[in-house]
Amino acid sequence: MHFVVCAKQIPDPETPPAAFRIDEQSNEVVPAQGIAPVLSQFDGMAAEAALRVKETAGDDTKITVISMGKESAQAAIKQVLAMGADEGLLLEDDAFEGGDSYTTATVLSAAIEKLGDVDAVFCGRQAADWDMGQVGLGISELMNWPGSIIASDVQVADGKMSVKRVLADGFETVEVPMPAVVTVSNELGEPRYPKLQQIMQAARKTVNTMTAADLGLDASSVGAAGARLKLERLFIPEVGGDCDMIEGESPEEQAQALVAALREAKVL
Amino acid sequence: MAALVDGAPEPQESSPIPGQGKPARVRFVGAWWAPALALSGVGLVGAAEAQRSNAGREIFFNIEQGWAVYALMAALVGLLAYGIVRHATLWMIGKPTPGLLGEVPLRFRNALRLGIGQEKVRRDPYAGIMHTCIFFSIVVLTIVTAQVAIDDDLGLHFLQGDYYLFFSFYGDLFGLIGLVGVGMALYRRYFDDLHRIRWDERVEDHLIIGGLGLLLLSGFLVEAFRINVTELEQHPEWAKWSFVAWGLAEALNVIDLTEGQTLTGHVWMWWGHIVLAFAWLGLIVFTRLDHIFFAPVNAFLLRTDSPGRLATIENIEEQEVFGVGQIQDFTWKQLFELDACVRCGRCSEVCPANVAGQPLSPMHLIQDLKAHLASVGPDIQRAGHEEGDVRAVSPLAMTGEVIGDETLWACRTCGACMQECPVMIEHVPTIVDMRRYLVMDEARIPASAQQALENIEMRGHPWRGTTLERTTWMEGLGDVPLFDGSQEYLYWVGCSGSLVERNLPVTQSVFRLLREAGASFGVLGQEETCNGDPARRMGNEYLFQILAQQLVETFKAKQVQRVITNCPHCFNTFKNEYPQFDGHFEVLHHTEFLVQALDEGKLTPRFALDESMTYHDSCYLGRMNGQYEAPRQIIEVIDGAEFTEMKRTRSKGLCCGAGGGNMWQEEVGERRVNHVRTEEAVGTGADQVVSNCPFCIQMFEDGIPSIQPEEEGRIAAFDIAELLERAVLGPDGAGSDGARPAGAGAEAGTGASSTGQ
Structure with a gap:
């Protein structure tokens, strides 16, 4: 079997609030100084899900990790390779810049198509920067494969994928024919810590790079040119708060004063 | 010299580390042999006075087939050789041990002091007396027996006259000393409350101590039977020199044996004693009695560098x-x-x-x-x-x-x-x-420890989820100089000192004291990164090496020569481990710098603090680096500070629980270590527990509400720098700026005598 794990490199979600800045002119996040980008944590869980299936399925299962991004995204690919993935593929092209979920799904689908023999695609439930959660289903749509989202467990047997999905009030397990797409949620568990031997092997592996042309994609269909979503304004909302102390001799008086104040503010 | 071997008799020579002096109590325990030596001297003088030049005894008196002793001896030597070979073949499956050929003179001294001198045994005074009694008894009685063999086999016949009498005296004296030791051991093994020596008790333990007791007793009895027949009536003035056996010989007269019966008794006792002696020595091969040889050798093999240094995995x-x-x-x-x-x-x-x-x-x-x-x-x-x-x-x-x-x-x-x-x-x-x-x-790896390691890899610090930046602590402090190579010191704030809320005031206190002392220093700010200590101690040597190599390069590029650290763990790593990566810097913990500044008059504690406090030794400043004095000297110079030691203190101090990466782990077990230690601090009755380590302070702050649920009268945890800052700059940091630990200033205010500013 051949699995694909889609991995995205994102600005560190743990960037201290004081260091997080936005350029409101260009509607872009200003990369925080000295804070390296990281692998979106849900994508780490997608890799973990694929590796768990590989462990039960046997060694002839190959995992390819694909990332669309800049040269720096190699680090995210290497991280998944260190966890145990077999090959890495970086989709890098200036034309990919400024895209949306749709163009991302377009590029990733083209790469999956190019690989040819893919049986399953594992994505994170959403990228931890924009939290859109569209790309996984986008690939499913473009490939015309069944897609299951927000999985807490994935099993593969007899050419079928069994996915335990997280619902608002519980779980449901669905079975879909393969090839299929699944997006993985944090309920699956923490991604594994790589063994040093694997880290060193991953460091020695070369990551192939493909451009829009390699994928047979027209520059007008990807990146900003192909995007269907337009970002109007990017800003950090101002969060303010006032604190009024409620006076009163006894708890009863304080409660009465509080109720009066809430009524006045039209909260009650 | 390793801080492990504190209690050195000559601390000023053997150890560059202050505070390694030998506690008076241990010196007293070690001095037990003085009276024994004095008694021997009395015996020697007495023997010389006695002028009984014809005194002596027949070796192998009453014994036939005495050659059997040599057969037993040969068997014992064979057995010991077998034991060594058997052990050695197992040791040799291990990998080579690097660095053993360095510092050989020091290694010999360790073998003498720690091995044969048993310095560490005496850290438990009872065991010290017990073990020293047994040790010297066996040594002297072995010499006694060897003299008998030499006298007979080489035909020297020096065991006569005055020397024979003196020989008889100290033989009995050390036999008795041995019995005292055995008695103490028996009491502890069988009558004391369940003692640590019984946590893993085995049959051999009874054999060893029981066997030794019987061996010594049978030795006295052999002597008593012989004296009863050959000296008691014939040479009573000789007999008295073997004072223990003489008493027993007199006692034998009470049971009224015939001479034949006494001689038979002597033969049985003699052979019993000989067989017991060889059997007991044979236990060396099969029991922990082998420490007789292994302990001194292991003292020789003991590391000669700091115990705070872990070995590098080369290549x-x-x-x-x-x-x-x-x-x-x-x-x-x-x-x-x-x-x-x-x-x-x-x-x-x-x-x-x-x-x-x-x-x-x-x-x-x-x-x-x-x-x-x-x-x-x-x-x-x-x-x-x-x-x-x-x-x-x-x-x-x-x-x-x-x-x-x-x-x-x-x-x-x-x-x-x-x-x-x-x-x-x-x-x-x-x-x-x-x-x-x-x-x-x-x-x-436990999940929480894994997160800390991943965080070090991804973000260069172990504090996942912190919302602080490495420069947050600088807010409100005015001009904080960045290190550019022109200053004398690099002030290394560390991850905890900049990214953990509680430790920020400590960093600020150190900063203000450095500024007050007029020190020439700078910080790295955003350029600081984890120096790798938690990674190394949690077992990720690879990550540690990468971090260490990078930081050594950074330090060299910035021409760092002297470093002051906030954290004893950073201190230990820079001082003891960075030399492994060709990073040689002079490293001071802030405690050491502050003591120097006080000594040189650059800092003056002008405000009295009428507060009671106890001090908690952090493991990496204390045990690992031998620095016990500097923090206590600081407390000493603060007016009004009332100081109480905890029961476990200095080299016996108990860890706060955070070391070895446990800061980031869930604890498994009956209790949490920081609760135990907090209880000990609370037990002193002090208002404050003072330490010098960001982890210790966090562990105390976490433990205090559990041990003292009532907020009223709670003990407070402070860093020594926070304490000194109150004494130097006043309760509200007179003349200084920026944030202070909540509550600290207000409480301290009452006792301050404002003499300056």
Whole structure:
């Protein structure tokens, strides 16, 4: 079997609030100084899900990790390779810049198509920067494969994928024919810590790079040119708060004063 | 000199580390031999006075087939040789031990002082007296017996006259001293409350102590029977020199034996004594009595560098196995150590994890490894010899099954076990070696520890989820100079000092004191990154090496020569471990800098603090680096400070619980270590517990509400720098700026006598 794990490199979600800045002119996040980008944590869980299936399925299962991004995204690919993935593929092209979920799904689908023999695609439930959660289903749509989202467990047997999905009030397990797409949620568990031997092997592996042309994609269909979503304004909302102390001799008086104040503010 | 061997008789020569002086009590315990020597002297003078030049005795009196003794002797020598070979073949399955050929003179001194001199045995005064009695008794009685052999075999016949009488006297004296030691041992083994020596009690323990007691008693009886027949009537003035046996000989007269019966009794007793003696010596091969040889040798093998330094894995990228997963992955010295263990339980008695009922007892860990070596070692040795697959031999995974993961993770690397071990076993490197296997070879790590390690990899600090920046602490402090190579000191704030809310005031206090003292210093600000200490102690040596190499390069590029650290862990790593990466810097913990500044008059405590306090020694400033005095000197110069020591203090101090990566782990076990230590601090009745380590302070702050649920009258945890700042700059940082620890200033205000500003 051949699995694909889609991995995205994102600005560190743990960037201290004081260091997080936005350029409101260009509607872009200003990369925080000295804070390296990281692998979106849900994508780490997608890799973990694929590796768990590989462990039960046997060694002839190959995992390819694909990332669309800049040269720096190699680090995210290497991280998944260190966890145990077999090959890495970086989709890098200036034309990919400024895209949306749709163009991302377009590029990733083209790469999956190019690989040819893919049986399953594992994505994170959403990228931890924009939290859109569209790309996984986008690939499913473009490939015309069944897609299951927000999985807490994935099993593969007899050419079928069994996915335990997280619902608002519980779980449901669905079975879909393969090839299929699944997006993985944090309920699956923490991604594994790589063994040093694997880290060193991953460091020695070369990551192939493909451009829009390699994928047979027209520059007008990807990146900003192909995007269907337009970002109007990017800003950090101002969060303010006032604190009024409620006076009163006894708890009863304080409660009465509080109720009066809430009524006045039209909260009650 | 390693801080492990404190209590040195000549601390000023043997140790560059202050505070290594020998406690008076230990000196007293060690002085027991003075009266014994004096008594011997009295005996010598007395013998000279007596002028009985014809005194003497017939060797092998009343004994036929005395040659059998030599046969037994030959058998014993053969047995000992067998024992050595049997052990040595097992040790040799280990890897080479680097660095053993360095510092040989120091190694010999360690063998003499720690091995033969048994310095560490005396850290427990009762055991010190007991063991010294037994030790000297055996040594002297061996010399006594050897003299008998030399006298007879070489035909020298010097055992006569005055010397014979003196010989009889000190033979009895040391026999008696031996019995005192045995008596103390018997009391502790059978009548004391369940003592640590019974945590792993075995049949051999009864054989050793019972056998020695019987051996000494039978020796006296042999003498008594002989004296009864040959001296009591004929030479009563000779007999009295063997004062113990003389008393027993007199007692024999009470039961009214015929001379024939007495002679028969003598023969039986003589052979009984001889057989017992050889049997007892034979126990050396099969029991922990082998420490007679192994302890001094292990003292010779003891590391000569700081106990705070862990070994580097050289050429780490070329290794097949990174840590210790199987018994043969240890060095042969580590395997040798296992055999030196005497199961005294001292390590486990002081181990913070064990004290808190957590799944680690260093003694049992060493014993489990020893048993595992004995069980799989011979097969591994054979497989290695026949070029078989040694890694396939053991049916059990040593790291993980023989020694459980939770045992390895419970270690605080605090070094208390190594400090106490009377046979100089180094537990911590052994434990970390196995952690290295768990982390780098197996990638099996407790989730919370894994997060800390991943955070170091991804973000350069272990504090996942912090919302602070490395420059947050600078807010409101005015101009904070960045280090550019022109200043004398680099003030290294550290991850905790900049990214953990509670530690920011400490960083600010140190900063203000540095500024007050007029020090020339700068900080790295955003350029600081983890120096790798938590990674190394959690077993990720690879990550540590990357961080260390990078930081050494940064320091060199910035021409750093002197570093002041906030954190004893950073201090230890820079001082003891960075030289492994060619990073040689002069490193001071802020405590040391502050003491210097006080000495030189650059800081003056002008405000009295009428507060009571106790001091908690952090493991990495204290035990690992021997710095016990500087913090106490600071407290001493503060007016009005009322100081109480905790029961476990200085080199016997108990870890706060955070060391060895446990800051980031969930604790497993009956209690939490910081609760135990907080209880001890609260027990002093002091208002404040003062420390010098960001982890200790956090652990106390976490523990205090559990031990003292009532907010009223709670003990407060402070860093020594916060304390000194109140004394130097006043309760509200007179003339200084910026944030202060909430509540600290207000409380301290009442006692301040404002003499300046």
